[in-house]
Amino acid sequence: MxxxxxxxxxxxxxxxxxxxxxxxxxxxxxxxxxxxxxxxxxxxxxxxxxxxxxxxxxxxxxxxxxxxxxxxxxxxxxxxxxxxxxxxxxxxxxxxxxxxxxxxxxxxxxxxxxxxxxxxxxxxxxxxxxxxxxxxxxxxxxxxxxxxxxxxxxxxxxxxxxxxFGASQNPNHILTRKIMKSGLLKPCPAVVIKRGGLKVKEWSGLVNAPPQPIPPNLDWDLYCGPSPLRPYHPHRIGGTHRGYWDYEGGGLADMAQHALDPETWIWGLDDTAPVEATPNAPPAHHDAVGMWGWVELKYASGLTLVLDSAEWGDPWDTSKRRGVSLNDLPEAHRDTIRSAPDPEPLLNFAQAVLQRKPPGGHAEAAHRTATIFHLANIAIRVGRSLRFDPVREIVLGDDEANRLAYQPMRAPWHL
Amino acid sequence: MPSSTPAIAKLVSQLPDTDADLDATQKAQPDKLGRPSKFTGPDPNKAEALFAEALAGGTTSLAELIRLIRPPGHPDFKSFKAEYFLHGLAVHAARPGREPARALLVNTLAAQLANPQLPNPVRAFLARELQFVGDATAAAALGRLLADDTLCDPAAAALVAIRDGAAAQFLAAWPSAHGRRRLVIIQSLAALRDPTGLPTLRQALADPHPDVRHTAAWGLAQLASPAAIPDLLKAADAADPFERIQSTHACMLLAERLAGAGNTSAATRIYTHLRNTRTHPKEHYLRDAAQKAMDRLGASATS
CATH class of the missing domain: 3.40.50.720 (NAD(P)-binding Rossmann-like Domain)
Known part of the structure; x- marks a missing residue:
């Protein structure tokens, strides 16, 4: 798929x-x-x-x-x-x-x-x-x-x-969501691949930029806010901030929420997260976001999600791409899916505000989508496979990874 | 650049150059070397071999590596490679199953924090590496940096990440702390949720600086201390708009923590106060939030 x-x-x-x-x-x-x-x-x-x-x-x-x-x-x-x-x-x-x-x-x-x-x-x-x-x-x-x-x-x-919002109006995607939400497909054989378009080199940081004088009208302390107060360099603000772990997570963090937003709806992943993440990347820099090849993420259902930068190393094998259909289920279960009601239409922000109901991209859904690329970035940064508990939202048996998932903030800012 | 053992310098030099330097070298443009640049990184397997070789040299090699590090902009700065090498080595040593290598690294980093020959930006970098790989054995060395205005923040972040043995360091630094360091210490004690920080957080609730007061209120909420209820409710009724919002949030958080700990009567006291005092139409969302929380408490009490 x-x-x-x-x-x-x-x-x-x-x-x-x-x-x-x-x-x-x-x-x-x-x-x-x-x-x-x-x-x-x-x-x-x-x-x-x-x-x-x-x-x-x-x-x-x-x-x-x-x-x-x-x-x-x-x-x-x-x-x-x-x-x-x-x-x-x-x-x-x-x-x-x-x-x-x-x-x-x-x-x-x-x-x-x-x-x-x-x-x-x-x-x-x-x-x-x-x-x-x-x-x-x-x-x-x-x-x-x-x-x-x-x-x-x-x-x-x-x-x-x-x-x-667009994906939720497509009959094929609605069917996929109904199959996934039914829980009848065990294990799920789907392999979902996002290859390219993640702007890895474009949103990388500089590794040898000397500090510059802070412009007199720039509130550098407030700009840095909860992140470490680093020496100023103009590359750290104005869009190129994406290339530094202090402010974002490179092209992966910047683009994957777009790319994965429809997928988490289609595949019924709004209330869960991957249980494994395996990276293929060179050692990461401590400050500047850099290169990576791909990250393979697995869900407890069996679904595999691959983020492939197409900018470094050997590609992930795209021939393994696979969707799901009613043919993956026994006949009795197909009828269950066919008779299941369609999901409620998604509310946009204004509709949600006026009706006091969750919008289509509500906080939990957005957080679970963000968790995918955060886990991928953590795996890239620690250079090893991770196991993640989607309920407690901790990386299992890996202190360093958890320290990237739960980062201290610079005072007075705190969650 | 300071002198170093050839072996470590040679290992570091094997890392690839920045993209700009590679480009300038290929085009034979030495005047363009050293420009601020992105980089692509080494082959992971080759890098792992370099890190393992450096670790095999023990404390001496690691100390030599640290002495090579200079931040961009420093007169002795030549390359990003030594800094990158140390971080890669830290990631390498922190892999499960490499505990002796990790202990060697943590001990060396902690010892080098006190090295007066290192520029403060390098010591801050070492503290940030300890934030990633450090453990309780580094707490005392990091605690000594809490007295330094320029190193207090990275040292505090490392201690909060390490957790074990951190609260004692903050409490020891508190009596002599001034200015921003007071705020950093209070925030760190709050983040740690260590009961030994309770008296200090209560003391800080009367601090003249609003950021310290807000942070202390948040910390008392984190600790689920019923004794903090009167102070927090009083702060939550403040006229200053943002202080009122922040302190009300601390009350909501405290009530949740108390309810979670089984103290529903104390939680109900807070919710009742908020429900009864948030009468301005623009604060009705708080009244509703408090009422809903009480409904949940009632439901859980009867279920």
Whole structure:
């Protein structure tokens, strides 16, 4: 089974606009349940992280609500980098000043990923609903903390990638999901391969960059935030931050949430994680993300998922690629699958906010998808096969790997 | 670059150059060597053989390797290779079944933390390697760095990752800590969830610095201390908006931990307070969250 061409944001929005005409509009007073503000057709919005994808992420958010007849007014935006661009009225450097505002209902987050979890959690603690850019997190423990915050405070979290929305409308994918969710296929013989498109060299870091003077208007300490306060170099900000473990996890972390978002839905993996990860890569650098060949991940069901960079070493054997069908089941079980109801349509972020129900890319699903590439990166970094417990979310018998899954944060930032 | 035994320098030199240096060498452009660059990395099997050979040289070889390391920008910096070599060697030595090699490395790293001839960025790098491979035997050496403003953060991160023996180091450093180091120590004690940190965390709840107070509140919640309830509820009713949000979160966390430990009455006390005091329409999500948590407690109590 080959991975799908991913649903682009533009395509997703077109689909959402069409679907919106048929959706039920729920009045504003359901926001946060009893005693909420009176019905209104306007929500207060904020964008945290204005560079790169930021404006596009906020635009996605606005268009989603427009479909439902709700206007989102941008009341604040925040750039955690530049001190001289803040007026602390509508433009901020410190995201905490944005989140303490009571007139803001929904927040789009498009900072570098080392801030995603902490700002998402802080936003939900402050009662906001969150649309967060991918990748969701920098390491595994962050994802569980985001899930806990969404559940604890009853807030909506949607990851900013939408491949599963298109995939969930494809009859073949619906059938695959029903087969997988039935639990009748034991063991699952599927082999899913993502080969190429993971921008490994493109999003690698520099290994010999000398420190540069910190620009006087850059809040380098706040930019680094929970990550180590390293000497400044311009390659560590502005998109190329992806090449450093302190801020992201290279092209694998940057692209795999896109690539895997539809797959985790199709294969029914939103509530579990791989149990094994085996890497093929040269020794990793301690600071700069570098090259790797492939990582083979296995699920308890038997499903094999392969991430192959196609940029280093021998490729994984793509002839082993395999899907599943009703023919893999005895006849009696086929009828069970045929008679099973189709999955509920996925809600987009705006629909989820208005209906107070989980969106298609909810926190648990996004976290489980992120866990795949975090495990792959950990396996690359420790250079050995890992065994993972998807319930306790720990690597079994490997302290070093767990120290990469659960990383200390620089004070005062903590999960 | 400092002098070194030829064997270690030779091993290090066998690692591949950066992409830019390889390109400049192929094109015979020596003036372009040393530019900031990405790199591709060595063949894993060849690298493993180099790491094993270096480890076979014992403490002397490892100390020599460390002396080769200089951070980019240092006047003696020549190459990234020694730093990369040490990290690769740490990954190699940390493989299950290589405990003697790992112990040798950890002991050497811990000893070198006190080497005054090493620049602080190199000592910070060694602390980060101990964050990855260190154990309790390195705790005391890391603890001594908690008194150093520039090394406190990486030393604390390593101690938190190691856990065993870490709390004692933070408690020993606390009385003389000032400024940011106080915050780092409180955060570390909170992250460790070690009961011996309880009195210090309670003391820090009255700290004049808000970051220290917030972090102490989080730490008290982590420790599920019923004695912290009055202080945390008081902090949660603060007028300052963000302090109120943070302290309310600490209360929610404390209630969850207390309930998890079986102390449902203490948890209910917190939830009841939050449910009754979050009357502003924009705080009703907290009232709802507290009520739902109480409903769950009631359900579990009756089930």
């Amino acid at each position: 080959n991975l799908l061409p991913r649903t682009t944001r533009r395509h997703f929005l077109r689909q959402s606009l069409a679907a919106g005409a048929a959706c039920t509009l729920v009045p504003r007073h359901v926001l946060g349940a009893n005693g909420q503000p009176p019905p209104s057709s306007t929500l207060g919005g904020a964008l945290i992280g204005v560079g790169g994808r930021g404006p596009g992420t906020f635009s996605d958010l606005v268009k989603g609500f427009q479909t439902a007849g709700i206007r989102v007014q941008k009341l604040a935006e925040c750039d955690v980098r530049w001190k001289d661009r803040a007026d602390n009225k509508t433009r901020y450097t410190d995201f905490r000043r944005v989140l303490e505002r009571k007139d803001i209902d929904v927040v789009a987050i498009a900072t570098p990923p080392h801030w995603h979890a902490l700002i998402s959690i802080a936003a939900m603690q402050a009662g906001k609903d969150v649309l967060c850019e991918k990748p969701m997190t920098r390491f595994i423990a962050e994802g569980r903390a985001v899930v806990d915050a969404a559940n604890r405070y009853g807030r909506i979290f949607q990851i900013g990638t939408y491949g599963r």
